[in-house]
Amino acid sequence: MADSMADDQVPGKPLPEPTAVSAPYWAAVDDGELRMQHCADCSGWTFPPSTRCRHCAAGEPHWRPVxxxxxxxxxxxxxxxxxxxxxxxxxxxxxxxxxxxxxxxxxxxxxxxxxxxxxxxxxxxxxxxxxxxxxxxxxxxx
Ligand SMILES: [Zn+2]
Missing domain, CATH: 2.40.50.840 (OB fold (Dihydrolipoamide Acetyltransferase, E2P))
Incomplete structure (x- = not known):
């Protein structure tokens, strides 16, 4: 724990913990851009990030800015x-x-x-x- 922290100091808000699947999302956010996964097969959007399209289960939806x-x-x-x-x-x-x-x-x-x-x-x-x-x-x- 932070012994050097002043008594009136509030610990920071939680930070995202990117996974292998969500890392591209958080990397874009860190750059000030919102990107989501888009499916080339059905044109559906998948969020939260996944290895499959949430609409048609096609693999590898690709990242696209919104x-x-x-x-x-x-x-x-x-x-x-x-x-x-x-x-x-x-x-x-x-x-x-x-x-x-x-x-x-x-x-x-x-x-x-x-x-x-x-x-x-x-x-x-x-x-x-x-x-x-x-x-x-x-x-x-x-
Ligand atoms: Zn799809």
């Missing part, structure tokens, strides 16, 4: 932080977003006024730097 824009499908407001590092953010919004290309993902919706949220609201991706060179995708209202 625009990072989409709509708010649903959300939840977190008032009690699950980890001390999230305490300063409360209350914050955890959202499920459907990208314009089709795939869905869960992320935080930053700087969101709860009263302004609506199903179908337009959102766009932003990249939060969690550690030098390492980012996570988050969303904001567009």
């Amino acid at each position: 625009a990072g824009t989409g709509e708010l499908l649903t959300w939840s407001v977190v008032h009690q932080a699950p980890y001390p590092s999230y305490g300063p953010d409360t209350p914050y919004v955890v959202a499920v977003v459907r990208l314009d290309e089709g795939p869905q993902l869960m992320a935080n919706l930053l700087d969101a006024d709860e009263g302004a949220l609506a199903i179908g609201a337009r959102v766009r991706v932003v990249f939060e730097e969690r550690a030098p060179g390492h980012r996570v995708p988050q969303f904001v209202l567009a």
